[in-house]
Amino acid sequence: MTELTIIYGKEPKKMVRTLLELLQPEKALPLDSRIALKPNLVLAKPATSGATTSPEIAAALIEHFQERGYKNLVIMESSWVGDNTKRAFQICGYEELSKRYDIPLIDLKDDRTIKVTYEDMNLLLCKQATEVDYLINLPVLKAHCQTRLTCSLKNLKGCIPDKEKRRYHSLGLHRPIAYLNQVLRTDLIIVDGIMGDLTFEEGGNPVEMGRIIAGFDPVLVDSYVASLIGYEVSDIEYLQISHQLGRGNLYGTETSLVELDQEKKPGRTLRPSYRVAQLAQYIEENQSCSPCYGSLIHALDRLEEKGELDHLDLPLCIGRGYHGQKEKGKAIGIGNCTVQMDQHLPGCPPSARDIVQFLRQLKK
Ligand code: SF4
Structure with a gap:
């Protein structure tokens, strides 16, 4: 299996359709599987702000799976503390998507929680996030004011209750993020690198990046993205911990990288703002x-x-x-x-x- 696939361009829906044709994530996935799309809708701002996942990416995934007979798809998210997920669904274009494809939107802030333990840490999860057969993680390529980078590993924070989001900060943030990824497994990752933000997680300084990155290993995807914007793995503690826990491989010379439509690759170097x-x-x-x-x-x-x-x-x-x-x-x-x-x-x-x-x- 190809480890990382990148496609360049400006048409997210078409690009994701191409990626999915190539990767065939549905191979060996039973038709009655419950498939959840987990975008990053951290707050109610459209994808053009650089903060949230383009609904066109979700649309491409839904069409791909529906055309192959999958009927049990959902979109789930819980925006960050202080923001309203339902408003984010509406402003970010997911309400329209839900009507167009007849897909339920699940606001995980309304969900029941379950407790799991990983090593010495108790973790609370939103129950419905644990009840899916195939979890598709759709992060945005962004900087973060505390962890430097937010991509697929950190995007799972949208699957925990608000009080737990607050508690993660008391626990040092990095270790709980890594542990969360041990108990809640992402199956496929499609990174929205069309429009990101290299200054703030909440957008406002959008940067055209012209790429979408796909992979199955969140450590590999995040370490590739980190290197893309000039960070070492040692700069991002939760990434290091996840690797040490065996969650995935680090990006390196042995990574198999497939780049599609290279003629559309933007010339600019991506660097975080300081x-x-x-x-x-x-x-x-x-x-x-x-x-x-x-x-x-x-x-x-x-x-x-x-x-x-x-x-x-x-x-x-x-x-x-x-x-x-x-x-x-x-x-x-x-x-x-x-x-x-x-x-x-x-x-x-x-x-x-x-x-x-x-x-x-x-x-x-
Ligand atoms: S740091 Fe304190 S005041 Fe600020 S959001 Fe967290 S709990 Fe609330």
């Missing part, structure tokens, strides 16, 4: 959830652009690690976790707009 690292100098983070940290980074980005950050002479504290800590007068707290600090902004997570207003009024 904007987040630059703004992180103002922050003292301790186990913060991604939406919270992302809001703060966005707020600082806006304020710095307008030259309004000079008055900040105290560190901005954020994260679950500040629960119960006083830090009186010595810091500024962002989010409900910092409620005991003298100066703090409530919200779980607070919006970037609220953070901007809060930090502006500190000047006065």
Whole structure:
């Protein structure tokens, strides 16, 4: 079996149809299999923002399987903490897809949860995510403000309840992501590399990348994507842990790589933006959830652009690690976790707009 297949171009539906004809993922898959598509709909923004999976990719998969007689397909997702999955289904074009192909949309935020244990860690999963025969993971090629990269391994975080998403940050994020991928197995991965974001997970700085990457091994796919944007495996801890746990192979010289339509390969080199690292100098983070940290980074980005950050002479504290800590007068707290600090902004997570207003009024 070919290990990694990449196709270049700008027409996601046509490109995925070509990939599927070649890979034939349905081989040996019984016709009554329950097949779940798990896009990345982290928040309610269209794929053109660089944040979410193009519905055209899902459409190509649905057509491929339906034409071959598969009737039990579903689309499932749970957007990040603070965002509404149903709104994301609508804004991102999945509601329309659901009607067009008569496919149910499952908002995993409404689902029951089950507990599983991996090594020394208890993990909560959304029940319906565990009840599929074939899980198709559809991540977007994106940077992440805390883990540097988000692709197929991290995309499974959309299959756990919100309270568990928060708890992952208390557990250091990387190990639980790797463990999650041990208990919830992805069967096929199609990476949306048409429009990604090399600055923020939540989009807003879309980058045309002109490619779709397909594979069956999430460690191989993610390590290839990491190398594509200039990261070493050692830069992405959960990827390293997943490899050590035997979840898959790392991309290297022995990887069999098939590239289709190479004449359409974009000339530009993909490199992550170091904007987040630059703004992180103002922050003292301790186990913060991604939406919270992302809001703060966005707020600082806006304020710095307008030259309004000079008055900040105290560190901005954020994260679950500040629960119960006083830090009186010595810091500024962002989010409900910092409620005991003298100066703090409530919200779980607070919006970037609220953070901007809060930090502006500190000047006065
Ligand atoms: S305040 Fe922020 S860090 Fe704390 S639980 Fe809420 S989202 Fe997470």
